[in-house]
Amino acid sequence: MTLNDVAIIGGGASGTTTAFHLANRGKKICLLEKDKDSTLRNCGGGMSAAVQNWFPFELNPIVDEVIKKVEFTWCLSDKVVAELSGASPFWIVKRENLDSFLLNKAINAGCILITSFNVIKIEKHSKIWKVTALDGRQIEAKAIVIADGSNSPWPKTFNLGPKRQHHASTFSVRIQGRGSLKKETARFEFGLVNNGFAWAFPLNDEVNIGIGTFLNNKDSISTNKILESLLPDLGFKTSDVIGQSGKLRVWNGHSNLNKDGIILVGDAASLCDPFLAEGLRPALMSGFEAAKILDYWLEGKVDNLNGYTEIMRRNWGNSMAWGKRISQVFYRFPKVGYKLGVKRPTAPKRIAQILSGEMSYEDIAKRVINRLLFSNLHL
Ligand SMILES: Cc1cc2nc3c(=O)[nH]c(=O)nc-3n(C[C@H](O)[C@H](O)[C@H](O)COP(=O)(O)OP(=O)(O)OC[C@H]3O[C@@H](n4cnc5c(N)ncnc54)[C@H](O)[C@@H]3O)c2cc1C
Incomplete structure (x- = not known):
C-alpha cells in the first residue's frame, strides 16, 4: 500500500480547496469521496468575492451572477435595499460548478481522486493513519483532513470541534x-x-x-x-x-480543530456562520489554512498543527462569537431586530459590508459598543 502525505475525506468546497493547495505544493494527496459523481448540492451558492484571495487562479468562470443590490423585507413588505458598492461584491455560484471546478484544479495539480469511497473507519497505528471504506478498500496517510460536512461523525470520535454541536x-x-x-x-x-x-x-x-x-x-x-x-x-x-x-x-463556540496529524475543515469543523449561514467562505479559508500548516508540518518546519486552530480562531472564530450572540438576540426578537438591525439608516451599508467580507461581526459589535460608551459619556 502506498503511503500518502495526506488523505482528505470529502470532496466538497473545503476538501477540494485543501486538496488543491497541498497538491500544488507538491504533496502526495488522495481525496476520498463517497459519491460517484458530483451531485446537486443543497446550497444557495452565495459567497463574498473576497474568497478569490485564497486562489492563484480566477474563480470568475464559475460565477453565475455578481450581486450589486440586496433587498430585505419583513413579511414581504417594509423593504430595505442595500447597495453593495465595495471592492468585494457578493457572488452567486452553482455549488456543483464550484466543487467540480476546484476538484479539477486539484486533480491537475496531482491529487488522486478516489470516488465511491464511503469512509467508515479511521485509525492511527504508530504515526500512520489508516482509512477504511464501506467496501473494504483502505488508504494510508501521514495526516488526515476531515472535510465530510455537517453530518461528519469524526469530530466527536476524536474529541475535536465544539463540545455541543x-x-x-x-x-x-x-x-x-x-x-x-x-x-x-x-x-x-x-x-x-x-x-x-x-x-x-x-x-x-x-x-x-x-x-x-x-x-x-x-x-x-x-x-x-x-x-x-x-x-x-x-x-x-x-x-x-x-x-x-x-x-x-453552525459555529457554536471556540474549539480545538486539530490534533496530532488530523485537521477539521469546513462544516465538519462547525465553521458556518450562525446568523446568515455563510459556510462557503470559511470552508475555503479553512482549506487554504489547513493546507499551509500541513505543508509546513510535513516539511518539518513546525512540529504540530496547533497554528491552524489559532489562525481560524483569529480570522474567523472571533467574528463568529459575535455572530452567534447577534443571531440569538435577532432571531429571538426578530421584529425588533429588523427594526434596529436592518432599518437603521446605516444598517444596509453594514450588512453589505458583512456580505462582501469587508467587515466582521466583531468590527460591527466594537463600533456599537464604542457608540454606546461614547453616548453614555455625554449623558
Ligand atoms: C440549504 C443550504 C444553503 C446554503 N447556502 C449557502 C450560501 O448561500 N452561502 C454560503 O456561504 N454557504 C451556504 N451554505 C453552507 C455551505 O453549503 C456549507 O458551509 C459548505 O457546503 C461546506 O462545505 P464542506 O466542503 O465543508 O462540506 P460539504 O459541501 O457538505 O462536502 C462534504 C463532502 O464530503 C462527502 N462525504 C460525506 N461523508 C463522507 C464519507 N463518509 N466518506 C467520504 N466522503 C464523504 C460528501 O459527499 C461531500 O462531497 C448553505 C447550506 C445549506 C444546507
Whole structure:
C-alpha cells in the first residue's frame, strides 16, 4: 500500500480547496469521496468575492451572477435595499460548478481522486493513519483532513470541534426562470420564517430559494406555508416545488480543530456562520489554512498543527462569537431586530459590508459598543 502525505475525506468546497493547495505544493494527496459523481448540492451558492484571495487562479468562470443590490423585507413588505458598492461584491455560484471546478484544479495539480469511497473507519497505528471504506478498500496517510460536512461523525470520535454541536434547519430548491427577481439583486425575507430567514439568489437561468432557521431546530420548518406566500411574491407558482431539507452544522463556540496529524475543515469543523449561514467562505479559508500548516508540518518546519486552530480562531472564530450572540438576540426578537438591525439608516451599508467580507461581526459589535460608551459619556 502506498503511503500518502495526506488523505482528505470529502470532496466538497473545503476538501477540494485543501486538496488543491497541498497538491500544488507538491504533496502526495488522495481525496476520498463517497459519491460517484458530483451531485446537486443543497446550497444557495452565495459567497463574498473576497474568497478569490485564497486562489492563484480566477474563480470568475464559475460565477453565475455578481450581486450589486440586496433587498430585505419583513413579511414581504417594509423593504430595505442595500447597495453593495465595495471592492468585494457578493457572488452567486452553482455549488456543483464550484466543487467540480476546484476538484479539477486539484486533480491537475496531482491529487488522486478516489470516488465511491464511503469512509467508515479511521485509525492511527504508530504515526500512520489508516482509512477504511464501506467496501473494504483502505488508504494510508501521514495526516488526515476531515472535510465530510455537517453530518461528519469524526469530530466527536476524536474529541475535536465544539463540545455541543448546533445545527440550523434548512430547505432549498432551484426553480427554472428568474421570476420577478431583478438583475444583480438578491433577496432576504425575515418576517415569514420563525427564528430565521428565507432567501432568493439568482443564477444564470434559475433562482435558488431557501429557508434557514437557527434557534429552534427541533420542529421541522413549515416550508409549504412559507413558500405559499414567498413564491408568488418572487413571481413563481407554488406548484411542483420539490426541494431538499437538511441540517447545517453552525459555529457554536471556540474549539480545538486539530490534533496530532488530523485537521477539521469546513462544516465538519462547525465553521458556518450562525446568523446568515455563510459556510462557503470559511470552508475555503479553512482549506487554504489547513493546507499551509500541513505543508509546513510535513516539511518539518513546525512540529504540530496547533497554528491552524489559532489562525481560524483569529480570522474567523472571533467574528463568529459575535455572530452567534447577534443571531440569538435577532432571531429571538426578530421584529425588533429588523427594526434596529436592518432599518437603521446605516444598517444596509453594514450588512453589505458583512456580505462582501469587508467587515466582521466583531468590527460591527466594537463600533456599537464604542457608540454606546461614547453616548453614555455625554449623558
Ligand atoms: C440549504 C443550504 C444553503 C446554503 N447556502 C449557502 C450560501 O448561500 N452561502 C454560503 O456561504 N454557504 C451556504 N451554505 C453552507 C455551505 O453549503 C456549507 O458551509 C459548505 O457546503 C461546506 O462545505 P464542506 O466542503 O465543508 O462540506 P460539504 O459541501 O457538505 O462536502 C462534504 C463532502 O464530503 C462527502 N462525504 C460525506 N461523508 C463522507 C464519507 N463518509 N466518506 C467520504 N466522503 C464523504 C460528501 O459527499 C461531500 O462531497 C448553505 C447550506 C445549506 C444546507
